[in-house]
Amino acid sequence: MSPDVSASDEAYRQRFRAWLDAHGAAAPPRHVLEPQDDAAVARLRAWQGTLADAGYVGVTWPQEMGGRGGTPAQAVIVDQELEARGIAGPFDFIGIGMVGPTIMAHGSPEQQERHLAPLLRGEEFWCQLLSEPGAGSDLANVQTRARVQDDGTWLVNGQKVWTSFAQHAAWGILLARTDPTVAKHKGLTMFAVPMDAEGVTIRPLRQITGDAEFNEVFLDDLVLAPDAVVGAPGEGWKVALTMLGFERVAVGSGLHAVRLERLVAAIASDDDARSDRGLRIRLGQVASQLLALRHTSERVVQEIAEGRVPGPDAGLIKITSVLASLDACRFAVDALGSHALVDGEWGFQVSALPGVRSAGGTEEILRNLIGERHLGLPPEPRVPAPAPKTAVQSTPAAA
Numbered sequence: 001m002s003p004d005v006s007a008s009d010e011a012y013r014q015r016f017r018a019w020l021d022a023h024g025a026a027a028p029p030r031h032v033l034e035p036q037d038d039a040a041v042a043r044l045r046a047w048q049g050t051l052a053d054a055g056y057v058g059v060t061w062p063q064e065m066g067g068r069g070g071t072p073a074q075a076v077i078v079d080q081e082l083e084a085r086g087i088a089g090p091f092d093f094i095g096i097g098m099v100g101p102t103i104m105a106h107g108s109p110e111q112q113e114r115h116l117a118p119l120l121r122g123e124e125f126w127c128q129l130l131s132e133p134g135a136g137s138d139l140a141n142v143q144t145r146a147r148v149q150d151d152g153t154w155l156v157n158g159q160k161v162w163t164s165f166a167q168h169a170a171w172g173i174l175l176a177r178t179d180p181t182v183a184k185h186k187g188l189t190m191f192a193v194p195m196d197a198e199g200v201t202i203r204p205l206r207q208i209t210g211d212a213e214f215n216e217v218f219l220d221d222l223v224l225a226p227d228a229v230v231g232a233p234g235e236g237w238k239v240a241l242t243m244l245g246f247e248r249v250a251v252g253s254g255l256h257a258v259r260l261e262r263l264v265a266a267i268a269s270d271d272d273a274r275s276d277r278g279l280r281i282r283l284g285q286v287a288s289q290l291l292a293l294r295h296t297s298e299r300v301v302q303e304i305a306e307g308r309v310p311g312p313d314a315g316l317i318k319i320t321s322v323l324a325s326l327d328a329c330r331f332a333v334d335a336l337g338s339h340a341l342v343d344g345e346w347g348f349q350v351s352a353l354p355g356v357r358s359a360g361g362t363e364e365i366l367r368n369l370i371g372e373r374h375l376g377l378p379p380e381p382r383v384p385a386p387a388p389k390t391a392v393q394s395t396p397a398a399a
């Protein structure tokens, strides 16, 4: 079910429509493709600022955090109206969907004061420095080391990978090992990293889509101030779990989901597809899946706004929405012909969605989590964790 839309929400919809009539001409189109150049990113950034200034970004965030304290239904209305006009939403879905809520949950008042407003306005985009070549599904295995120095600053060395949008980000949220002498989940700390700091090197990774959305990030003798810690030293895993919960919802309901209206419009514009009875039946099946998912995501938006941090069940949305989107893309290509793969939306989606199956937790890992924590099934076999290293063993001579 969608969140209830009350009379006051309907008035909100009318106000937003009127605002869009006045300001929507400046908006970039709603696109699934990555922005191709700096000018496109600048336009998306400016549009996020325009939306934020009018209170249409972070609609459900508390007012003391810079949001509007609005209802989930209002957040859904904003998305519906933008979608109906083919207008882009806020670009920095990592900042708004994942990092901002995590800073609200675990950041200090100073960090909230410093970061949340520029994040909402798109003045400072964020990226997530979590995965490493040896730590993806087993994220608690991160080897990037942060050592506290005599003056209280942290010295960071390591490598991150798959860092989406690092090339546009002003800040990154970094998971690093601060104590290798304790069990692996306990020796981690989360930091806020200025991406232009000395010691941060960003190298793009080109993907099958042709874009280089994500990057490798090298951290070489990066020095972070004591107040860069988000949460407390040693509590990085708790902070990471909060963020991953928000990420599953954002990835599942976000950018890469196939938009039903665009699918229907594409089929309707093709004479052969439109008149084929079998294709119309399949369109009905695909549409019912996408609609059911849209309502499920709206319900989760409501639960988040009511203060619930998304748990393993948020993984359900991610898995089902990616699989339904893949199904929709296969249908689009069957219906429109293989030329639909060559350029534009369907070709991009067909090559991007398999990667989204892994982003924010792979399908296999999420299925395990749902089975174990949600359905109460017997646990999967686990490889026994190695004993923690001693401090002496873990200190390489050169570091």
Ligand SMILES: Cc1cc2nc3c(=O)[nH]c(=O)nc-3n(C[C@H](O)[C@H](O)[C@H](O)COP(=O)(O)OP(=O)(O)OC[C@H]3O[C@@H](n4cnc5c(N)ncnc54)[C@H](O)[C@@H]3O)c2cc1C
Residues within 6 Å of the ligand: 127, 128, 129, 130, 131, 132, 133, 135, 136, 137, 138, 161, 162, 163, 164, 165, 214, 355, 356, 358, 359, 360, 361, 362, 363, 364, 365, 368
């Ligand atoms: C589009 C995209 C964007 C991303 N953006 C970011 C980002 O911005 N920041 C960031 O930090 N990371 C990002 N990632 C990384 C993502 O979180 C990892 O890809 C993911 O956690 C999986 O890690 P891995 O790639 O190392 O695969 P691995 O963990 O090596 O897994 C390889 C395969 O083994 C399977 N597997 C592993 N362990 C188990 C198990 N116990 N049981 C069953 N199967 C298992 C996995 O399901 C997978 O199929 C992104 C990834 C993608 C694809």
